[in-house]
Amino acid sequence: MDTDTGSDQLFADATFDTLELPEQVRTAVDEQGWTRMTRVQHEVLPVALAGRDVVVQAQTGSGKTATYLLTIFSHMLRVPRTTPREVPRALIIAPTRELAVQIRGDAETLGRYVGVKVHVVFGGLDYKKQRDILSAGTDLLIGTPGRLIDYHKQGSYSLGSTEIVVVDECDRLFDMGFADDLRWLLRRLPPPDKRQSMMYTATLSTRVATIGWRHMNNPQEVVIGRELITPDTIRQRLFHVSSREKLSLLLGLLEREATTRTMVFVNTRHGARRLVEDLQRHGYQARALTGNVMQTKRLRVLDDFREGRLPILVATDVASRGLHIEGVTHVINYDLPQDAEDYVHRIGRTARAGAEGMAITLACEDYVYSLDAVHKFVGYEIPVEFATDDLFARVVPYGERPSRSRVAHGRRPRGRAVDTGAATAEGGREAAPEGAPPKPKRRRRRRRPPEGTSGSSGEGGSSSEG
Numbered sequence: 062m063d064t065d066t067g068s069d070q071l072f073a074d075a076t077f078d079t080l081e082l083p084e085q086v087r088t089a090v091d092e093q094g095w096t097r098m099t100r101v102q103h104e105v106l107p108v109a110l111a112g113r114d115v116v117v118q119a120q121t122g123s124g125k126t127a128t129y130l131l132t133i134f135s136h137m138l139r140v141p142r143t144t145p146r147e148v149p150r151a152l153i154i155a156p157t158r159e160l161a162v163q164i165r166g167d168a169e170t171l172g173r174y175v176g177v178k179v180h181v182v183f184g185g186l187d188y189k190k191q192r193d194i195l196s197a198g199t200d201l202l203i204g205t206p207g208r209l210i211d212y213h214k215q216g217s218y219s220l221g222s223t224e225i226v227v228v229d230e231c232d233r234l235f236d237m238g239f240a241d242d243l244r245w246l247l248r249r250l251p252p253p254d255k256r257q258s259m260m261y262t263a264t265l266s267t268r269v270a271t272i273g274w275r276h277m278n279n280p281q282e283v284v285i286g287r288e289l290i291t292p293d294t295i296r297q298r299l300f301h302v303s304s305r306e307k308l309s310l311l312l313g314l315l316e317r318e319a320t321t322r323t324m325v326f327v328n329t330r331h332g333a334r335r336l337v338e339d340l341q342r343h344g345y346q347a348r349a350l351t352g353n354v355m356q357t358k359r360l361r362v363l364d365d366f367r368e369g370r371l372p373i374l375v376a377t378d379v380a381s382r383g384l385h386i387e388g389v390t391h392v393i394n395y396d397l398p399q400d401a402e403d404y405v406h407r408i409g410r411t412a413r414a415g416a417e418g419m420a421i422t423l424a425c426e427d428y429v430y431s432l433d434a435v436h437k438f439v440g441y442e443i444p445v446e447f448a449t450d451d452l453f454a455r456v457v458p459y460g461e462r463p464s465r466s467r468v469a470h471g472r473r474p475r476g477r478a479v480d481t482g483a484a485t486a487e488g489g490r491e492a493a494p495e496g497a498p499p500k501p502k503r504r505r506r507r508r509r510p511p512e513g514t515s516g517s518s519g520e521g522g523s524s525s526e527g
Contacts, residue, residue, distance in 0.1 A: 093171075118282075147217075154234065155204070183204055324393070327396045
C-alpha cells in the first residue's frame with residue numbers, strides 16, 4: 062500500500078474516535094491531547110489492530126512508536142494471558158540503548174491504565190538487577206539485541222509463546238551488524254503465523270525488507286511519502302567551508318541563529334570530545350553523547366537536554382535514530398555524514414510532529430565526497446548558502462577565555478578566523494600571540510661520553526673531568 066498522493070501533510074483528517082480502542086487505552090490517548098491521527102497512524106492502526114503483520118516506512122517524527130504501542134496494549138486488554146510470567150507477551154527490539162529507554166517511557170505513558178508490567182534491558186547498567194526484574198516476569202519486554210540474547214541464554218525469560226514482536230528502526234539493526242543477533246531472537250519466537258510481527262523505519266531498503274519478510278506472515282507494506290523522506294517543515298541549508306574554518310563558521314551560526322536547543326552531529330567520538338572542548342572554551346554550554354560514554358552519564362546528558370538544562374548536545378549517530386526530543390530548533394551537521402541514510406535520521410531530530418526546524422550542514426573537504434550520495438538518496442539538492450565574512454566568528458586560542466560580557470550577551474568579534482586550536486592540539490604547541498618577542502633557542506647540552514672513551518670533540522681527553 063503506497064499512500065503517497067503528493068501531500069506533505071503530517072496529519073490525516075481522521076481522528077482517534079474512528080478506532081475501536083479499549084477504554085483504558087483511549088483514556089491515555091485523550092490525556093496526551095491527541096485528536097487527529099497522523100497519516101502513518103491512520104494507515105497502520107486499522108491493519109495492526111486487526112492482527113495483521115505490517116512493514117512500515119514513514120518520516121521521522123510521524124508517530125510510528127504510538128502505532129505499535131497502541132496495538133500491543135489493545136491486544137493485551139482484549140486477549141487474556143495464558144502463558145507463564147517468564148514469557149513476555151510482547152517484545153520490542155531497538156538498535157540503541159537511548160531508543161530503548163525512550164520506548165519504555167512512551168509505553169509507561171500510554172499503558173498507565175492497562176495494568177501491564179513493562180521492563181527494559183540494555184548494556185551499561187546493573188546487570189544483576191535487570192536480570193532479577195526480568196526473571197520475576199514481565200508483559201512487555203524492550204531491549205537491545207545483545208542484552209536480550211544474553212539473558213535468554215541464561216534462562217531469565219522465554220520467547221516460545223510471545224504473541225507480538227516489533228523491530229524498531231529495523232534498517233539500523235541490520236546496518237549496525239545486528240543481523241545475526243536479530244535472526245537469533247526471531248528464531249526463538251513462535252512461527253510467523255503464530256505471532257504478530259511489525260517492522261518500522263524511516264528508510265527501508267530492499268535488502269532489509271527482504272530479510273524481514275522471511276520472518277513475517279504475509280505482511281502489509283505501508284509507505285507514507287515515498288518520494289519525500291524528509292519533512293517539508295525542515296528548512297535545510299548547506300555551507301561549503303574548509304575544515305580549518307569550520308569551527309569559526311559554527312560559532313558564527315550559533316550566534317546568528319540564537320539557538321535554544323541544538324543538536325550538533327559529528328562522525329567520530331574524538332571529534333565530539335574535541336568540539337565540546339572548543340564550544341566550552343568559547344562560553345557555550347555543551348556536552349557529548351557518544352557510544353563510549355558510560356550509560357548512566359548518557360542518560361543524564363539526555364535528560365538535561367530534554368529538560369532544557371543543556372542547550373547544545375554534540376553527538377555521533379548513536380543519537381540520530383528514533384530519539385524524540387521536544388523543541389529541538391536546530392540540527393547542525395558539523396561533519397557531513399558518510400552514510401546518506403544518516404542524513405535523513407539526523408535532521409529528523411528537529412521538526413517533530415509537524416513543528417518547524419532548521420537543518421544546517423557544513424561540507425568540508427574531508428567529507429564533501431558524501432554529498433552526491435545524500436542528494437541522490439533524498440531526491441533533491443540541499444540549498445547552498447554562501448558564508449560571507451561577517452558570518453565567521455573569531456576562534457579563541459587555547460589558554461584564552463572570552464570575556465564575561467561576551468559570553469553573557471552571546472557576542473563575539475566578527476571576521477573570518479582560522480582555527481588556531483587545531484594546530485595547538487595537533488602540534489602540541491600553542492601559537493604565540495601577535496607582537497610577542499620570539500622565544501630564545503635552548504642550547505642542547507652535550508652528552509657526556511662514557512667513561513674510558515674519547516669524546517667526539519677531539520679535545521684530547523678520555524674523560525670530561527679536566
